[in-house]
Amino acid sequence: MEQRISLITLGVADLGRAKEFYESLGWRGQELERTVFFQAGGSAFVLWGREELAADCGLPAGRADAFGGVCLAHNVRSRAEVDELIAAAARAGATITKPAGETFYGGYAGVFTDPDGHPWEIAHNPGFTLAADGTLTLPDFTA
Amino acid sequence: MEQRISLITLGVADLGRAKEFYESLGWRGQELERTVFFQAGGSAFVLWGREELAADCGLPAGRADAFGGVCLAHNVRSRAEVDELIAAAARAGATITKPAGETFYGGYAGVFTDPDGHPWEIAHNPGFTLAADGTLTLPDFTA
Numbered sequence: 477m478e479q480r481i482s483l484i485t486l487g488v489a490d491l492g493r494a495k496e497f498y499e500s501l502g503w504r505g506q507e508l509e510r511t512v513f514f515q516a517g518g519s520a521f522v523l524w525g526r527e528e529l530a531a532d533c534g535l536p537a538g539r540a541d542a543f544g545g546v547c548l549a550h551n552v553r554s555r556a557e558v559d560e561l562i563a564a565a566a567r568a569g570a571t572i573t574k575p576a577g578e579t580f581y582g583g584y585a586g587v588f589t590d591p592d593g594h595p596w597e598i599a600h601n602p603g604f605t606l607a608a609d610g611t612l613t614l615p616d617f618t619a
Numbered sequence: 620m621e622q623r624i625s626l627i628t629l630g631v632a633d634l635g636r637a638k639e640f641y642e643s644l645g646w647r648g649q650e651l652e653r654t655v656f657f658q659a660g661g662s663a664f665v666l667w668g669r670e671e672l673a674a675d676c677g678l679p680a681g682r683a684d685a686f687g688g689v690c691l692a693h694n695v696r697s698r699a700e701v702d703e704l705i706a707a708a709a710r711a712g713a714t715i716t717k718p719a720g721e722t723f724y725g726g727y728a729g730v731f732t733d734p735d736g737h738p739w740e741i742a743h744n745p746g747f748t749l750a751a752d753g754t755l756t757l758p759d760f761t762a
Contacts, residue, residue, distance in 0.1 A: 477644045479658065480693065481691050483690075483692035484627060484691060484692075487690075501620045503620070516623045517754075518752075529688070532690070543680055546627065546689040547626075548624050549625045550621075550623065587676045587677050589676075589678070595676040604625075604663075611661030614656050614658050617656070618649070
């Protein structure tokens with residue numbers, strides 16, 4: 477298995493609402509057969525009905541509101557950008573579950589949940605390199 | 620907000636068990652402060668304690684077993700590779716929730732869940748381009 481993730485798919489209760497939310501944040505995607513696909517660097521970010529996604533995974537759809545055990549992060553280049561994006565998410569209808577503040581690793585971050593409760597951390601981590609195209613490169617932690 | 624995901628973090632009940640599972644599949648990461656970081660293309664894939672992750676997101680940890688509403692996918696270049704990876708996941712201790720088979724979009728895919736129930740689809744989708752480095756590029760669906 478190569479070390480990479482091709483698609484990150486979020487199950488959503490209302491596709492139109494979810495699409496509108498991400499569009500409010502500036503994302504642009506393509507809708508195909510009640511699924512929205514966004515190019516996200518070398519991966520794709522996808523919105524799909526929660527029931528359909530669960531069935532496609534061979535899993536019962538179950539609960540919809542508790543913590544799903546996954547957090548997506550969007551790293552930025554400055555603390556000011558963290559504040560800006562958390563504010564933009566709030567305006568787009570997100571719930572701010574953790575206001576922007578200092579992190580234990582010496583960074584600055586806040587967390588919001590999208591309309592389906594999927595958490596996104598917006599973070600400035602001075603230890604992680606972000607290339608001009610947004611590619612994140614982990615440091616060598618042993619160095 | 621730029622259109623990209625920097626980190627995908629999975630909450631896990633037992634970090635050692637989760638790390639071993641992904642290492643069995645060939646992934647190589649770095650452990651730092653009870654967190655495992657894997658470089659995954661231009662993003663990072665991270666394993667962290669479920670309670671810590673929930674707290675870091677400002678959310679109650681809640682339930683641990685139901686469908687979390689997120690599916691990760693790993694696309695490959697042939698049907699044979701799908702079969703090989705689903706078999707490798709089973710050997711590594713995954714639960715196969717959907718055996719490899721034809722998909723509604725003309726592809727071939729199977730799904731397994733990792734030791735914490737996080738689903739991964741292994742898919743061959745002839746409509747999605749995979750570069751030599753594994754980068755996935757969505758087609759223009761209107762074309």
